[in-house]
Amino acid sequence: MAGPYDVVVIGGGPGGYNAAIRAGQLGLKAACIEKRASGGAVAFGGTCLNVGCIPSKALLHASQRYEEAQKHFAGLGIKATVELDLPGMMGHKEKTVDQLVKGVAFLLKKNKVDPYFGTGRIVSAGKVEVTGADGKTEILETKNIVIATGSEVTPLPGVTIDEKTIVSSTGILSLAEVPKRLVVIGAGVIGLELGSVWRRLGAEVTCVEFLDRIVPGVDAEIAKDFQRILTRQGITFRLSSKVTKADTGANGVSVTIEPAKGGAAETLETDVLLVCIGRRPYIEGLGAKEAGVKVDARGRVETDGHGRTSVPGIWVIGDVTTGPMLAHKAEDEAMAVAELIAGKAGHVNYDVIPSVVYTWPEVASVGKTEEEVKAAGIAYKVGKFPFTANARAKTIAEKDGSVKVIADARTDRVLGCHIVGPEAGNLIMEVAVAMEFGASSEDIVRTCHAHPTLPEAVRQAAMAVDNRATQM
Amino acid sequence: MTDITVPNMGESVTEATIAKWFKKVGDAVAADEVLAELETDKVTVEVPAPQAGVLTAIAVNEGGSVAPGSVIGSIEVGAGATAAKPPEAPKPAAEAKPVPPKPEAATAAPAEAKPSGPAVDRIVAETGIDLSKVEASGKDGRHTKGDVLAALDAVASQVKAGAEAPAPHAPRPTTEREQRVKMTRLRATIAKRLKEAQNTAAMLTTYNEADMTEIMALRKQHQDGFEKRHGVRIGFMSFFVKACVAALKEIPAVNAEIDGDDIIYKNYYDIGVAVGTDKGLVVPVLRDADTKGFADIEKGIAELGAKAREGKLKIEDMQGATFTISNGGVYGSLMSSPILNAPQSGVLGMHKIQDRPIALNGQVVIRPMMYLALSYDHRMVDGKEAVTFLVRVKEALENPVRLLLEV
Numbered sequence: 001m002a003g004p005y006d007v008v009v010i011g012g013g014p015g016g017y018n019a020a021i022r023a024g025q026l027g028l029k030a031a032c033i034e035k036r037a038s039g040g041a042v043a044f045g046g047t048c049l050n051v052g053c054i055p056s057k058a059l060l061h062a063s064q065r066y067e068e069a070q071k072h073f074a075g076l077g078i079k080a081t082v083e084l085d086l087p088g089m090m091g092h093k094e095k096t097v098d099q100l101v102k103g104v105a106f107l108l109k110k111n112k113v114d115p116y117f118g119t120g121r122i123v124s125a126g127k128v129e130v131t132g133a134d135g136k137t138e139i140l141e142t143k144n145i146v147i148a149t150g151s152e153v154t155p156l157p158g159v160t161i162d163e164k165t166i167v168s169s170t171g172i173l174s175l176a177e178v179p180k181r182l183v184v185i186g187a188g189v190i191g192l193e194l195g196s197v198w199r200r201l202g203a204e205v206t207c208v209e210f211l212d213r214i215v216p217g218v219d220a221e222i223a224k225d226f227q228r229i230l231t232r233q234g235i236t237f238r239l240s241s242k243v244t245k246a247d248t249g250a251n252g253v254s255v256t257i258e259p260a261k262g263g264a265a266e267t268l269e270t271d272v273l274l275v276c277i278g279r280r281p282y283i284e285g286l287g288a289k290e291a292g293v294k295v296d297a298r299g300r301v302e303t304d305g306h307g308r309t310s311v312p313g314i315w316v317i318g319d320v321t322t323g324p325m326l327a328h329k330a331e332d333e334a335m336a337v338a339e340l341i342a343g344k345a346g347h348v349n350y351d352v353i354p355s356v357v358y359t360w361p362e363v364a365s366v367g368k369t370e371e372e373v374k375a376a377g378i379a380y381k382v383g384k385f386p387f388t389a390n391a392r393a394k395t396i397a398e399k400d401g402s403v404k405v406i407a408d409a410r411t412d413r414v415l416g417c418h419i420v421g422p423e424a425g426n427l428i429m430e431v432a433v434a435m436e437f438g439a440s441s442e443d444i445v446r447t448c449h450a451h452p453t454l455p456e457a458v459r460q461a462a463m464a465v466d467n468r469a470t471q472m
Numbered sequence: 473m474t475d476i477t478v479p480n481m482g483e484s485v486t487e488a489t490i491a492k493w494f495k496k497v498g499d500a501v502a503a504d505e506v507l508a509e510l511e512t513d514k515v516t517v518e519v520p521a522p523q524a525g526v527l528t529a530i531a532v533n534e535g536g537s538v539a540p541g542s543v544i545g546s547i548e549v550g551a552g553a554t555a556a557k558p559p560e561a562p563k564p565a566a567e568a569k570p571v572p573p574k575p576e577a578a579t580a581a582p583a584e585a586k587p588s589g590p591a592v593d594r595i596v597a598e599t600g601i602d603l604s605k606v607e608a609s610g611k612d613g614r615h616t617k618g619d620v621l622a623a624l625d626a627v628a629s630q631v632k633a634g635a636e637a638p639a640p641h642a643p644r645p646t647t648e649r650e651q652r653v654k655m656t657r658l659r660a661t662i663a664k665r666l667k668e669a670q671n672t673a674a675m676l677t678t679y680n681e682a683d684m685t686e687i688m689a690l691r692k693q694h695q696d697g698f699e700k701r702h703g704v705r706i707g708f709m710s711f712f713v714k715a716c717v718a719a720l721k722e723i724p725a726v727n728a729e730i731d732g733d734d735i736i737y738k739n740y741y742d743i744g745v746a747v748g749t750d751k752g753l754v755v756p757v758l759r760d761a762d763t764k765g766f767a768d769i770e771k772g773i774a775e776l777g778a779k780a781r782e783g784k785l786k787i788e789d790m791q792g793a794t795f796t797i798s799n800g801g802v803y804g805s806l807m808s809s810p811i812l813n814a815p816q817s818g819v820l821g822m823h824k825i826q827d828r829p830i831a832l833n834g835q836v837v838i839r840p841m842m843y844l845a846l847s848y849d850h851r852m853v854d855g856k857e858a859v860t861f862l863v864r865v866k867e868a869l870e871n872p873v874r875l876l877l878e879v
Contacts, residue, residue: 411618412591438610439589440617446590 002114003141005029007341008128009148010120010286012036013046015318015330016148017104022338024111031140032113033120033130042117044104045097046150047319048327051170054100056193057358058093059173063200064360075397084201086178093173116140122147122287125313129287144313144341147293147301148334149286151279151319156185159246159275165253166246166273169194178202179271183255185243186277187214189357192230194274196359199234206236206268208243210260210277215357219369219418222404226363226420229400238268246273281320288314296322306346307337315341329353352435356425361401364428367416367435370406379409383441383464387421389472390460391452398422403461405431405441412440412465417458427458441465474523476507476545478538481517481787488512489657490534490544495527501547508544513661515790516783525549535654537604588615595620600643601627662753669814674850677809677821680862682869684825684840687711690872702767708822709745710769712797714875715868716820717741717762720795723861725853726818726846727794735852744793744813745773747780748802754780755813757793797822807843817852820865821845842869 007023009016012034020032036043036050043050066089069082108115118132128140153168155161163171172194178201184191187209199205213220214227214237227237238257244265245256252271258264281299289295294302294310301309301316309316315337318330329348336346357363373380386402387393401421407414417431434444444462449455456471463469481488488510495507501521510517525547532544588603592615596603603615606623610616646652655663669675691706698706720727720741728737741762744755756776761769779785798810799822810821821844828841846862853861868874 408618411616411621413616413618436611437589437614438616438618440591442591442594442617443589446594 002031002138003029005031005114005140005142007031007144007146007338008033008120008140008142009146010122010128011046011148011150011318011320012042012044012104012108012115013148013150013318013330014048014327015150015334016046016146017044017108017334018331019146019148019317019334019338020113021107021111022335023341024108024113026338026342026344028338028342030111030113031116031142032108033116033118033128033140035117035119037117037133038098038101042105042115043101044108044115045101049100049104050097051173053327055093055097055173056169056190056197058096059089059197060193060358060360062089062092063197067200072397084178086176086201090174119285120149121285122291122293122314124291125311144315146307146334146337146341147283147286147288147309147314147316147320148318148330149282149320150330151325152282153275154278154280156243156275156277158244159185159273161275162248165248165271166275168274169276172198172272172274172276175272180204181252181270182206182272182274183208183253183268183270184274184276185255186275187211187237187239188276188278189215189355190276191274192235192357192359194276195235196230196233198272203272204236205234206238206270208238208241208255208257208268210240210242212240212260214239215363217355217369218357218363218365219404219416220371222363222365222402222418222420225401226357226359226361229361229420230359279319279325283320306340307333308340323350324353324355326353326355349436352432354425354428354432356428358425361398361421362419362424364419364424365416366428366432367414368406369416369418370404373406373415378415380415381407381409381441381465383407383461383466383469385457385461385464385469385472387454387457390454390457391471392454392456393422395452396422403427403457405444405458405461405465407441407462407465412442414439414441414444414462417461419458421454421457423454427454430455430458473528474525474547474549475543476519476522476547478510478540478542478544479517479519480540481510481512481515486539488517488538488540490532490536490538491516491656493530493534497527497530499527501525501527510538511657512787513657515785515787519544521547523547523549589617591617592620595624599624658754665814666811669812672814673812673817675812675847676850676855676858677845677847678855678858678862679807680844680846680866682842682844682866683830684708684842684869686870686872688825688840698767702771704767704770704774706766707770707773709773709797709799710766711869711872711875712820712822712865713743713745713758713761713769713773714766715865716743716795716797718868718875718878719861719864720818721762722864723853723857725857726848726861728817728852729815730817730849730852731815738794740794742792742794744790744796744816745776746796746798747777749780749783754785754790755793755796756780756785756789757791795819799823801825801842807845809845810847812847812849817849818858818861819847820862821847 006028007030009020009032012032016032020030023030034042034044066084069080073080116130118130121129122145123129126142128145130138161168169190182198182203182205184195184207187207191207195205195207213223215223240260241257242260243255243257247254252269253273255268255270255273256265257268292311293314296302301321303309303316303321307315307317317333317337319325323329332348336348339346352366354366383405384402388399404418406416414435419427441462444459449459460469460471491509491511493508495501503524504520506518507521508519528546528548530545532538538544606615606619608615609619695706724737728735743758743761745758746753746755758772795816796813796819798819800808801822801824805823807823808821810819812819823843825840825842827838829836830839844862846858848858
């Protein structure tokens with residue numbers, strides 16, 4: 001029996017490893033359990049680092065550069081002949097992941113967190129069992145348990161994932177060759193990002209979505225603009241459609257789709273089918289329910305809003321609980337929970353969590369969408385500014401997209417910001433900081449912005465809230 | 473390092489102004505030595521040093537608003553021996569981080585100057601709104617634009633409603649022959665309370681006069697004996713208090729207040745006695761006046777008056793009067809209409825005693841006369857009741873033996 005620990009974190013993803021690190025920083029005796037293996041060794045970093053955010057961003061970056069060189073260099077006066085080296089691109093991805101995984105292990109060690117390689121199971125409050133790959137078990141005694149087991153791919157009935165021709169977000173990251181045709185089920189963040197990767201590399205991409213819009217949750221006006229841009233780039237959208245069947249044959253996959261509201265079925269032939277209709281909380285075999293931890297109808301571990309589950313001494317963070325399934329949300333919850341366990345004030349402001357779609361152009365949001373503000377009955381004003389009118393966007397030959405700032409009509413407080421455009425993910429952060437401080441759109445306007453930069457578009461959109469944009 | 477905090481100043485006191493700092497940053501202070509003086513709505517409160525040491529930081533300058541418990545400065549403990557320790561020595565400056573020192577305690581600049589953002593700065597510049605009076609909802613107590621706009625709205629609607637609140641315009645420039653002085657909290661409170669009383673009550677005044685011959689004769693006859701026996705001189709106030717208590721017992725509506733849709737009648741007689749001080753009028757309360765004799769009333773009033781003039785009245789000394797007696801006569805006023813001290817329903821105005829010819833039993837005679845005024849809240853006191861009350865007071869004053877016999 002090992003311990004006693006102050007904190008045992010089950011799961012070493014961005015939530016789990018940050019919780020353990022923060023606990024270590026605060027002088028708590030902490031352990032972190034991870035079952036993912038890479039080359040026989042433990043691989044911390046979770047879905048995000050191993051098969052999610054990080055490898056997809058490596059491929060997004062590389063494929064974007066490839067497309068730029070292929071299609072856009074000529075417009076800048078550069079003549080080049082480029083050739084795809086897919087194994088080389090995958091090598092870039094693997095090297096990136098490998099280095100970051102090692103980095104996490106180093107950070108855990110640096111902060112005196114004990115790593116455990118195995119599967120964690122809650123025996124009861126205060127007791128966690130770790131089962132190693134060899135089947136050996138060990139019991140950890142601990143004052144606090146943090147559930148950070150994350151999420152897994154939601155399967156689609158009628159479609160069996162083999163990770164070769166019918167793949168999930170994991171398999172799509174490691175295709176051996178560029179498919180001629182790729183059908184993506186689900187026009188959410190993952191589908192559009194990975195669809196974009198393979199489209200750039202040469203695949204003919206069709207995106208099937210059950211809803212009548214893409215990227216649900218994103219401001220509708222921005223989403224519409226985004227869809228227009230992606231369509232122009234070559235992605236075909238089949239909205240309001242559902243997939244009922246996928247049959248793997250000698251020549252690829254036959255995908256049967258029907259209108260969402262019912263109607264005649266049709267078949268799409270494809271070389272690879274990507275299933276990414278969402279993710280669901282992962283608590284299988286965790287023993288949480290058995291230990292009395294309450295779980296809601298959608299399988300999410302319930303909390304009091306501050307990471308506490310229904311069982312004293314058992315905490316929860318990240319995808320496995322309520323809220324958006326985002327690495328940075330898990331990371332914020334991780335720090336808050338570690339601080340609360342250490343008797344300090346930890347807090348997550350769920351109203352100001354940015355989210356980004358890393359396509360090109362990117363889509364970024366923070367705060368409320370116009371639909372949400374309208375539904376809440378808040379009197380609001382909107383300021384919009386297109387990148388076509390931004391000098392820097394012009395110089396880098398980026399003309400797609402716009403910035404949209406939503407502010408309270410009475411107090412001028414910024415309620416939300418939605419961007420589709422170059423580097424939207426970086427641009428959104430100034431608005432997130434402003435919102436965290438309860439700033440008004442005027443506060444953004446009255447903050448000097450360097451020229452010529454893309455953030456000037458954010459400032460001009462804030463100006464437009466008061467009908468005073470100076471560059472349009 | 474020890475924080476200097478604002479002491480508790482009574483249940484109802486939520487805000488005070490720093491009237492004066494007696495020490496400056498770097499000064500050595502002894503334990504319990506008075507560091508600063510706070511002005512609340514009514515009283516002045518002293519802030520003693522919690523410990524001996526050196527004053528290392530002043531967080532709120534003179535004129536700044538503070539709440540009970542808030543930190544107004546800090547003391548470096550045990551540094552008392554080195555009294556001349558410079559305030560800008562790096563160590564205390566670094567340690568004083570939570571309470572940034574502001575050595576230039578010059579003007580009444582807003583005390584808690586936490587940067588709130590450029591939009592708020594713009595509104596302050598344009599309107600002159602005092603941020604220290606605006607509730608802050610932003611991170612770490614910062615003001616958001618919405619907070620300031622809401623405060624301006626509140627001021628605007630008050631103005632619309634006819635209240636006395638100043639319009640949110642920038643202060644008008646003063647000329648060479650004018651002087652701009654910040655209202656003390658006491659003065660501001662007086663202004664607010666008086667106007668509130670006028671805005672709330674249906675205020676009306678009834679007048680009468682009293683022939684003071686009998687009381688003057690009584691005082692003359694018994695002054696020496698009274699003083700010898702009780703150690704206090706017999707004045708007019710005790711007669712007025714007695715006369716009012718007797719009349720209040722007869723007319724309970726004048727010893728009452730309105731609370732929502734109800735009237736609360738009070739079966740105790742705590743009489744507020746208005747006392748002028750150099751800072752303004754305060755109204756300490758003579759408790760249970762109905763149970764006190766002439767000597768106790770005189771002693772009680774003398775004590776309250778002395779405390780008021782020395783600025784030592786406590787909040788409790790001034791709360792809860794059921795009726796008020798105001799004496800403008802000491803300044804020579806012949807006749808005036810006093811303003812109610814809300815939520816009370818009546819206030820008696822005393823005036824100067826002046827020899828005047830009056831008709832008495834068909835003869836013109838010269839008598840020492842005083843005009844009496846009773847202002848009352850017509851919402852709960854009927855005209856008949858008010859007039860009867862004042863007539864009872866007049867009768868008791870003209871024939872003080874009634875007070876003895878309670879007739």
